[in-house]
Amino acid sequence: MDDATSSHPAPDAAGTVRIGVLGCGNVGAAFVQLVMQQADTVEQRTGVRLEVTRVAVRNMARDRDVELPDGVLTRDARGLVADPDVDLVVEVIGGIEPARELTVAALTAGKPVVTANKELLANVGTELFATADAHAVDLLFEAAVAGGIPLIRALRESLRGEPVRRVMGIVNGTTNYILTKMTEEGADYGDALAEAQRLGYAERDPTADVEGYDAGAKTAIMASIAFGAKVVAGDVYHEGISGITAGDIAVAQRLGYVVKLLGIAEQDPETLEVAVRVHPAMVPLHHPLASVRESYNAVFVEGDAVGSLMFYGRGAGGMPTASAVFGDVIDAAINLRKGTHGTAGSFAQLPIRPIDETSAEYLLGLEVADRPGVLHAVTGVFARHDVSIRAAEQEGIGPDARLVFITHEAREADVQATVRELRDLDVVRRIGGLLRVIT
Secondary structure (H helix, E strand, O other), rough: EEEEEEEHHHHHHHHOEEEEEEEHHHHHHHHHHHHHHHHHHHHHOOOOOEEEEEEEOOOOOOOOOOOOOOOOEEOOHHHHHHHOOOOEEEEEEOOOOOHHHHHHHHHHHOOOEEEEEEEEEHHHHHHHHHHHHHOOOOEEEOOHHHOOOOOOHHHHHHHHOEEEEEEEEEEEEEHHHHHHHHHHHHHHHHHHHHHHHOOOOOOOOOOOHHHOOOHHHHHHHHHHHHOOOOOOOOOOOEOOOOOOHHHHHHHHHHHHHHEEHHHHHHHOOOOOEEEEEEEEEEEEOOHHHOOOOOEEEEEEEEEEOOOOEEEEEEOHHHHHHHHHHHHHHHHHHHHHHOEEEEEEOEEEEEEOHHHHHEEEEEEEEEEEEOOOOHHEEEEEEEEOOOOOOEEEEEEOOOOOOEEEEEEEEEEHHHHHHHHHHHHHHOOOEEEEEEEEEEE
């Protein structure tokens, strides 16, 4: 981040930065616990004393995972933000409203904000960054994308001068856990999801995770920071894992791939178009992302000068996420004491490349009638749409015959046109999942 001088007064003369926390769920409670445990160490290393003085919650009677002193809890979130005895605000309530309103109010009052709210940043992030810059305070959000993994700091600071071409990763632990069970134990999707719910990895309503919306919000943020572009959640193409079958995974394994749900952000170096998408993909077994198991996250960054980097670790959970929040709070507190702040920089209105115009290799499985001329009819459809076949094989005979194709790199629109025409062939009984191949 660039540092700029702020005209806001430093915290109290004793060097204490007083923190107000919006929300005290898993992440909020873990963050408060970290402050209590590490305050002395932080003060010794930085000269700044951190103290949580106010915590706003909806239900004050609920049991919490941290013991708070009397008078700290309040239902008045707006009052907390406006309180002159709160120097810095931590937002961990989630959602867009009232989180947006409260964040704007804090920034406008000259108070740094640290947030873990991916939905907020993926929808109105550029507005909030502009507000933070206008009022010369920090808006930090390491925990919003990959939990405890220090990805955003690397993109904002270490790789700020790097021409990043692609950011690609496993950024949702729930789906990675489900796909791991399907891959390693042969479980079907429903059973793997039920186990993820039983263990607390998946919500009762898992839609945001399994249909790719959670990963989409994170991918929008990654694209914004990596490319300096205005990318919002609505720009991201979403395709989830609910249609993935044990058969799809078995075919991928036999061909030397593993299926992962990936968030992918790419920029064309010539047109500067940005492509952002979330979908299941076949990852080669030799690729570092292929070995990321269970609920772990990993993000692969590719740049012109630096080559390839991978960031790996716990992408969710109260304590890992709180650790990332805590790191941001320390930075924001030090900047506040010095009268400086960081900036995310400017965000250009770059063109978003629609999914139809992206290109990849594809795997497509077809259940077909086992009779003469079937292969000729099917490959003719591929040829009519300029989709070149790299490899083809047949599984089974008789009514269970299945053709599996891997294409050379092809345009999404051409592949989708191929699939539509294949559906109309009388020799095609069923079209299996269409999986993009990562190279």
